[in-house]
Each structure stands twice: as structure tokens, then as C-alpha cells.
Amino acid sequence: MKKEIYIFCLLLLLGGNLYGIINDLNDSTDNWTAIQYLNQSDFYGDAQANGGDIIGDSAYNQPGFYKRYDYGLDGEADGGDDTMAFRIRLASDDSSYLLIGFDVDDGTNLGPDGTIDFYLGVSFATGNLTKDKIAFYSPGSSANDSPATATFNDYSVYKNGNNNDFADYANLSPVVLGVNEGYTGTDASTNLDGGDSTDYFVSFQVEMNVINAAYQGISGTTNLLTADSEMMMVLGSSGNDNNFNQDFAGIDGTTGASLPWTDPNGPGAPIYTAEGTTPVPESSSYALMFGALAGIVVFLRRRR
Ligand SMILES: [Ca+2]
Ligand SMILES: [Ca+2]
Ligand SMILES: [Ca+2]
Ligand SMILES: [Ca+2]
Secondary structure, three states: OOHHHHHHHHHHHOOOOOOOOOOOOOOOHHHOEEOOOOOOOEOOOOOOOOOOOEOEOOOOOOOOEEEEEEOOOOOOOOOOOOEEEEEEEEOOOOOEEEEEEEEOOOOOOOOOOOOOOEEEEEEEOOOOOOOOEEEEEEEOOOOOOOHHHOEEEEEEEEEEOOOOOHHHHEEEEEOOEOOOEOOOOOOOOOOOOOOOOOOEEEEEEEEHHHHHHHHHHHHOOOOOOOOOOEEEEEEEEEOOOOEOOOEEOOOOOOOOOOOOOOOOOOOEEEEEEOOOOOOOOOOHHHHHHHHHHHHHHHHHHHHO
């Protein structure tokens, strides 16, 4: 049997797909990268309206926001069949729009510059299949450099509940220790906020070529995002899909809501590369220069 056919059959046997997407979106958090903030991952009971309470503990044992980069079937970071995935922990399964703003290289500014270039959202709404969706949004005409100036408009729906493969791309599941929650320490909890509902994970994924098509269409650039592209992400929840009105990850309620994304006390996450598992060191070139200068000073002092 030809190698390709053999692999094809093997994939069918394994229940795999041929598109390179992550097979089990509800797998252990051990396979995901927690997004680190200056403060608690996110606070409990700080959503401005019912639903959409993003939650994560202060020790980052059970964080509220994860990302993931998958190389796809070819096992290479080539962008072609790579996938980005995101996971958000919510206090309950009350319906909400979860929107991630991406500040990336917009074609003019090399790398993140403090303004959101496009939004990617996911929503679940019990009994309303067209509201179950993964969609892209373009920034509104406001500045989009802080929570107060964040607005977004429909751009394109990638998947909705009427698509047969929607469940392959978006998953809403209760938190289960040892299953989708990899942390099983003595203080591990399935109800971090102590509310009347088990916590839920919303996990979803989008292929890089789809992300790039939306990114280029929205921002008018011909640039492509790759595994190495730097991005500053902002995660918020909302009762609608044209502005944020429920919760932001990384800050307590509206504290810091007037600060720009780039303020360490604001809700903007540190900069990561698409596939990075730790934040990009800030001003790394300056740190290198400073380190070199310090080395020269020590060298000169010793020579005296
Ligand atoms: Ca919260
Ligand atoms: Ca690949
Ligand atoms: Ca809960
Ligand atoms: Ca930008």
C-alpha cells in the first residue's frame, strides 16, 4: 500500500480529520498555554452583567485564558495547515459573546502598536444555532486602544451552529478535574467562584489561513501572520457583538478599564508570538545592550 493511502486509512481509524485541526478541543489544559497577566488571571463575580464572567485563580494553577498553536498534519510551522486555538474559563454556561482583540503587525507598524487590528469571537446561545458561532469582527471607527474605545462590527462568520462540523471547531464543556482540567492539586476546583454553577471551558480553533484571510481583509495588509508573529491579545466578554459590556480578563471589574491596553494594569495581555509559550521579553534589545554595557564596565574596573 502506498504510504499516503496507509496514512489516510490510519487517520480514519483513529477518527482523525484531514484538515490538520486539533482533534479533541476538550483535552487537558496541560496541552494549552496559560496567558499570564500582571495580576490574577481573572477575578470572580466581576462581570458587569449576568453571564460572561471570565474566571481564573491568582496562582495560575487554574487560569482563565489559554492559547495553543498546532502545526497541523505536516508537523511543520508553515502556516498552511497550522491552527490557533483558544480556551476561556467561565463561571457558568450563561450565554455570552467572547471576543479576542488582536494587536499585530498592521503593515505600517512592525509588531503590536497598541491598537486592535481585528477581533475573533466565539459564542454559544442555548437553542439558537445561528448565535452559536465563530466570527471575525473589524474594529469600529473608534481608537480601539483601550476598553473604553473598543468597538467592533461584523466582518464574517466562519462557523455557526448549523454547520455540521461546528462541534469540531468550538466546544463548551463543564470543567472536570483530571479530564479537561489538568491541575489536580488539593485546592483544584470545578467551581472556582463558588457560585451556583460548575465552571465551563469554551474552547475553539481557527486555521491560520482563515485567520490570515480575515486579517488581510480587515486591515488591508498583504502581510501574513506566522508562528513567529508577535501579538498582544485582549480577551473580553459581552452580551452583544459590537462592544464589550461584561468582563475583561486580567483586571478586576472596571478597574483599569480606562487605561490603554498597553498599560501593565490594563486588560491587555503581555505580547506572545503565535506559538510562544512565554511572553516575549520586553525591550529585549535594550536588555542586551544594557547587559553588554554592564559587562564592559566590569571589565574596565577590573583592569584598573
Ligand atoms: Ca471575571
Ligand atoms: Ca503545518
Ligand atoms: Ca462557577
Ligand atoms: Ca495594531
